Amino acid sequence: MNRTLASLSAATLLWSAAFAAEIPAEREPRPTTPESVPNFSLFDQRGQYQELHRANAKVVVLFIAGNGCPIVRQSISKVRSLRSKFAEKGVVVWMLNANPQDDRESIAEEAREYSVGSIPVLKDEHQLVARSLGVARTAEAIAIDTRDWTVIYRGAIDDQLTEGAKKPKATEKYLETALEEFFAGKPVTVAKAPVKGCLIKFDEESGAKGPPVSYTKVIAPMLQQKCVGCHSAGNIGPFAMTSHKKVKGWSEMIREVVLAKRMPPWHADPHYGKFSNNRSLSADEMKNLLRWIEQGCPQDAGEDPLLAVRPKGQKWDLGEPDLVVTLPKPQSIPANGVLQYRYVDGEFEMPHDAWLRASVVRPDNRRVVHHVIVRVRYPEGAKGRPEEEVFLTSWAPGNNSLESPSGTGKFLPKGARFNFELHYNTVGKPETDRSELGLYFAKEPPKLVLETRAAENRDFSIPPGEADSRTFATYPFRKDTVIYDLIPHMHLRGSWFKYEALYPDGKKETLLSVPNYDFNWQTEYRLAQPKRVPAGTWLLCTGGFDNSTRNPNNPDPTKRVKHGLQSFEEMFMGFMNVSEVEPRKEGAPTQARVDDNSAAPSAVR
Numbered sequence: 001m002n003r004t005l006a007s008l009s010a011a012t013l014l015w016s017a018a019f020a021a022e023i024p025a026e027r028e029p030r031p032t033t034p035e036s037v038p039n040f041s042l043f044d045q046r047g048q049y050q051e052l053h054r055a056n057a058k059v060v061v062l063f064i065a066g067n068g069c070p071i072v073r074q075s076i077s078k079v080r081s082l083r084s085k086f087a088e089k090g091v092v093v094w095m096l097n098a099n100p101q102d103d104r105e106s107i108a109e110e111a112r113e114y115s116v117g118s119i120p121v122l123k124d125e126h127q128l129v130a131r132s133l134g135v136a137r138t139a140e141a142i143a144i145d146t147r148d149w150t151v152i153y154r155g156a157i158d159d160q161l162t163e164g165a166k167k168p169k170a171t172e173k174y175l176e177t178a179l180e181e182f183f184a185g186k187p188v189t190v191a192k193a194p195v196k197g198c199l200i201k202f203d204e205e206s207g208a209k210g211p212p213v214s215y216t217k218v219i220a221p222m223l224q225q226k227c228v229g230c231h232s233a234g235n236i237g238p239f240a241m242t243s244h245k246k247v248k249g250w251s252e253m254i255r256e257v258v259l260a261k262r263m264p265p266w267h268a269d270p271h272y273g274k275f276s277n278n279r280s281l282s283a284d285e286m287k288n289l290l291r292w293i294e295q296g297c298p299q300d301a302g303e304d305p306l307l308a309v310r311p312k313g314q315k316w317d318l319g320e321p322d323l324v325v326t327l328p329k330p331q332s333i334p335a336n337g338v339l340q341y342r343y344v345d346g347e348f349e350m351p352h353d354a355w356l357r358a359s360v361v362r363p364d365n366r367r368v369v370h371h372v373i374v375r376v377r378y379p380e381g382a383k384g385r386p387e388e389e390v391f392l393t394s395w396a397p398g399n400n401s402l403e404s405p406s407g408t409g410k411f412l413p414k415g416a417r418f419n420f421e422l423h424y425n426t427v428g429k430p431e432t433d434r435s436e437l438g439l440y441f442a443k444e445p446p447k448l449v450l451e452t453r454a455a456e457n458r459d460f461s462i463p464p465g466e467a468d469s470r471t472f473a474t475y476p477f478r479k480d481t482v483i484y485d486l487i488p489h490m491h492l493r494g495s496w497f498k499y500e501a502l503y504p505d506g507k508k509e510t511l512l513s514v515p516n517y518d519f520n521w522q523t524e525y526r527l528a529q530p531k532r533v534p535a536g537t538w539l540l541c542t543g544g545f546d547n548s549t550r551n552p553n554n555p556d557p558t559k560r561v562k563h564g565l566q567s568f569e570e571m572f573m574g575f576m577n578v579s580e581v582e583p584r585k586e587g588a589p590t591q592a593r594v595d596d597n598s599a600a601p602s603a604v605r
Contacts (some may be wrong), residue, residue: 011047059143099236267523339423375390420437466547472541484577
């Protein structure tokens with residue numbers, strides 16, 4: 001315990017205990033112990049992702065924290081001691097901060113000052129977890145049995161702090177006794193005890209008793225913007241949000257996946273960067289949705305907006321392309337087995353020079369298409385493009401159809417041909433696929449040439465059972481460059497990924513952090529404000545692989561894993577869409593150089 005904590009006077013402690021005890025009971029939310037704690041995921045003070053159902057533990061202890069609370073500060077040494085005593089038996093300890101006045105920086109500072117150490121302090125930014133648990137005060141401990149996610153104990157750690165006084169030492173060690181009884185296979189004698197922490201201020205409008213939430217004006221428009229794109233006929237969502245009745249029927253499942261942050265699928269840490277295609281729910285959207293569900297999903301007056309979803313027959317998100325390139329013949333996919341990559345040359349040849357504002361792959365059979373990559377084969381003698389092939393576009397689940405950033409585009413010369421890299425999954429019965437490429441022409445030549453590049457590392461080895469095997473890759477910018485999109489790529493053991501810019505002046509900036517990488521969603525993160533980096537900047541990509549049993553996607557935690565093309569092998573690639581620019585001169589406009597660009601990466605798998 002540090003000197004600041006040790007110097008807290010007895011008078012201060014007496015005041016804090018008396019203050020907590022003198023708050024009228026009717027001002028507190030009524031705590032309720034749920035039969036089963038719902039799954040949730042939050043970021044901690046270091047920006048790391050923590051999910052309840054992926055905790056590698058037999059018991060998870062949540063200790064409700066709050067900056068500045070003397071009782072919490074006085075309890076931190078006890079939390080550390082309990083963690084050390086029960087770690088070998090399978091107890092994991094997390095602290096949870098639901099104070100609206102505390103942010104990540106101040107939580108991290110408090111953790112450093114009071115020697116929290118490696119204990120994660122989860123920030124319950126929207127107070128959804130604390131509210132679902134019926135939390136009212138700080139300094140409460142909640143012990144959760146991970147076999148069925150039920151609460152085995154909740155209350156104070158011990159009885160040292162009482163109303164208006166502080167005992168020299170505790171006579172009842174509630175949490176410690178409960179854990180000892182649990183691991184001894186005995187019934188927990190005291191499963192609940194009073195809490196004397198500081199009251200937490202909750203948003204009164206967030207609960208079911210808040211003002212009614214309009215389905216027509218609030219919920220349906222939000223679902224159309226953030227959810228219907230996937231949850232519509234023929235798309236990846238398992239059900240279509242076609243009406244109020246359908247959404248209400250799925251409302252409990254919606255509540256579960258929103259609380260666990262599985263939906264909408266957006267895995268970037270909001271602490272770093274802003275992205276124009278952010279499909280996550282804002283704080284207000286999340287609160288409104290969950291409050292509407294708690295209120296029973298009422299439908300107010302007016303026509304149901306979800307009845308007018310995407311018109312039937314619209315195959316392309318960006319509208320009908322100017323040209324469509326189809327696979328020369330249907331691809332046959334067997335019922336079972338692990339399939340090798342297929343490389344198919346299209347029969348189509350570009351009839352004229354063209355600048356593209358977008359190139360979009362439309363998978364024909366999403367049940368079996370794992371990914372599609374399209375590369376351009378340039379005709380012999382094409383100016384400025386001596387490479388045989390360069391990357392054009394790709395499709396994978398979660399990869400939206402984004403147009404080229406304003407003022408940029410990719411060039412296709414007359415005579416260009418296309419090669420399709422196809423990877424299929426088997427689903428238990430024979431299938432066919434004939435995916436397509438849609439080309440959208442720009443009305444005029446762009447100012448900047450758009451390219452796809454990558455920082456890549458193939459020299460790594462992931463030990464069996466390793467929960468956080470780390471690696472990195474770098475990429476040097478030899479010219480002034482504008483970065484538009486960041487696309488991290490790993491396989492099934494991918495756990496987290498981070499992009500950092502290392503500038504020539506020694507400064508470092510985090511451009512994107514993905515603490516919960518999910519192979520099932522190959523997201524392209526488009527910067528809301530393109531980032532211009534000077535020549536001499538390095539891009540540093542770092543990431544970790546989870547090859548342990550707690551990774552539910554892990555094909556085999558007993559295997560050592562190295563680089564490879566298949567999903568049960570691994571890759572580490574930090575893709576980006578960029579444009580090179582000439583160094584700025586006073587009063588001069590930015591111009592592109594079409595005849596001097598680095599080759600794009602050879603594969604996106």
